[in-house]
Amino acid sequence: DTAVSQTPKYLVTQMGNDKSIKCEQNLGHDTMYWYKQDSKKFLKIMFSYNNKELIINETVPNRFSPKSPDKAHLNLHINSLELGDSAVYFCASRGTFAFNYGYTFGSGTRLTVV
Amino acid sequence: GDSVTQMEGPVTLSEEAFLTINCTYTATGYPSLFWYVQYPGEGLQLLLKATKADDKGSNKGFEATYRKETTSFHLEKGSVQVSDSAVYFCALSPMDTGRRALTFGSGTRLQVQP
Numbered sequence: 001d002t003a004v005s006q007t008p009k010y011l012v013t014q015m016g017n018d019k020s021i022k023c024e025q026n027l028g029h030d031t032m033y034w035y036k037q038d039s040k041k042f043l044k045i046m047f048s049y050n051n052k053e054l055i056i057n058e059t060v061p062n063r064f065s066p067k068s069p070d071k072a073h074l075n076l077h078i079n080s081l082e083l084g085d086s087a088v089y090f091c092a093s094r095g096t097f098a099f100n101y102g103y104t105f106g107s108g109t110r111l112t113v114v
Numbered sequence: 115g116d117s118v119t120q121m122e123g124p125v126t127l128s129e130e131a132f133l134t135i136n137c138t139y140t141a142t143g144y145p146s147l148f149w150y151v152q153y154p155g156e157g158l159q160l161l162l163k164a165t166k167a168d169d170k171g172s173n174k175g176f177e178a179t180y181r182k183e184t185t186s187f188h189l190e191k192g193s194v195q196v197s198d199s200a201v202y203f204c205a206l207s208p209m210d211t212g213r214r215a216l217t218f219g220s221g222t223r224l225q226v227q228p
Contacts, residue, residue: 033215033216040220041220041223042220043203043218045215045216045217056214090157092158102148102160102207103160103207105150105157106157108157
């Protein structure tokens with residue numbers, strides 16, 4: 001069973017569209033994250049939820065809106081897509097003791113805006 | 115704030131060569147340190163970790179030692195293989211994980227030639 005699963009794996013869409021990426025984890029973790037990886041492979045934190053509460057909200061355009069219906073799911077909705085939104089988006093989760101054990105990442109969603 | 119600095123790549127080596135990828139960090143207190151690996155077209159996998167000073171993390175022939183005095187966590191492998199070709203990320207997790215996330219370095223691409 002996949003620990004952290006993201007869908008879709010690939011997403012190609014036109015500028016101006018609205019799209020969503022879904023993430024689910026079956027590890028029983030309390031905290032989930034969205035990271036953005038740009039074309040130079042740099043990883044930047046976007047959002048984090050702990051047990052459905054938003055705890056990290058970095059400087060991200062408000063076209064991006066995360067939603068966590070329960071602690072096992074964290075979705076990312078993007079309005080009015082722009083060319084610069086093209087990137088790979090990674091979902092991750094961590095348990096209470098991730099200080100010691102690290103974070104588990106999904107396989108990523110490659111978003112291409114044309 | 116927390117930061118991680120890695121040597122720039124790409125690093126190109128011949129098979130069976132010795133590998134070192136430098137990583138230094140800036141953080142308050144005693145963060146946990148990690149190396150993640152991203153194979154082409156895939157997500158991030160935890161390679162190894164260390165949670166306190168002088169700890170040595172190891173996995174798949176890779177090693178890294180947590181050096182508090184030099185704030186470093188350099189990745190080493192005695193004999194690389196073509197299959198080690200990937201992007202390697204150094205990362206830290208702060209002691210206070212409550213409202214903070216994993217901070218990554220910029221990644222170092224390793225290319226191993228047969």
